[in-house]
Amino acid sequence: MREWLSWLSVEYADQIEMTLRLCGATIAGMLIGINRDIHNKPIGMRTLGLVGLGSAIVILSGSVYEGLHFGQDAVSRVVQGIMTGLGFLGAGAILRGRDQMQVQGLTTAATVWIAAGLGVTAGLGAWFITIAGTLVTLFLLTYGTRLERRLIRIFGNKPDAGDLED
Template sequence: MHWETVGQLAAAACLGTFVGLERELEAKWAGLRTHMLVALGSALFTIAGYDVVSSHTDPVRLAAQVASGIGFLGAGAIMRGGLTVHGLTTAATLWLTAAVGVAVGLHSWTPAVAATAITVVVLRVVKRAEERVSVVHPTVLLTADLAPGTSPDDIAGAIEERLPGSRTMKVTASASEVSLQMLVRPGPEETLAELSGRLLAIEGLTGVSLGGE
């Protein structure tokens, strides 16, 4: 038995544990066991690829196969409910954990450990920063009614000029009217009434409705 190989597999599962534990604490469906197995499987594919084919196997091709395979699992983590998309971060951590497993399989210990540590920091620390930004500048769902013949793209562009970072979510059209839904952030200390007045100054808008996301 090659104890070095066993150690690599154990190390990959261990590194997957750190990312998976964070997801488990956040009550995500892909938690501790899932991330451990993704890292372990990726390491096994990499090690087996080298052992079965040759020591000269192109590591880029091995990594590409693992990345394409993990894409199906990551896609299953993404769900959409109305205008909100859930699971993108978990899909990204699964993809990252697979990369860590490949790195371990290639004996790239420093990148594997560093990537795991940075991932945990991003998930725990950066999330707190995002939450603070959301509290200071909450996201608002905007529904804008357009005058006949007005281009939704032109209106969306005008709104993005006034509210940088806005995102178009949906355009709804019927025989009699066209409406545009976007996610926007009001300016600092700007009330919804003030924001409505600012948006209604845009030529081509006939009405706006604002509400929390």
């Protein structure tokens, strides 16, 4: 059995690595999405998992095709296209309030963008950045509002509770 696993890992090392990158991107997006689901936001675990996965698929297909490795400039253009396109997807989550002065959904739109970024880093195999980025994002989504309120109290400008974004 051990010999078979050893042969499999050597023979299909590239495919195993790509599968791990795709799974890492999906998991990073899903973790961010779980936070959004917990807070009853419109974009959740499945959507952000798919955003991360889609970004990783695009970056992998842009960097490796039929065994041909493209240069860094080609990968850079793929990343730019992903991040631009996801900006438009995220924009769909932004809504203007009735008074036309309050905007809602910016954090949700940002989570779409960050899930894409995490998908790109996982697709590139930048595991430390993927893990650290996921953890920092989860920290910010979990404790950001409390931290923001505390800092506003410390430094002066005290808005109403409803003025802080989601």
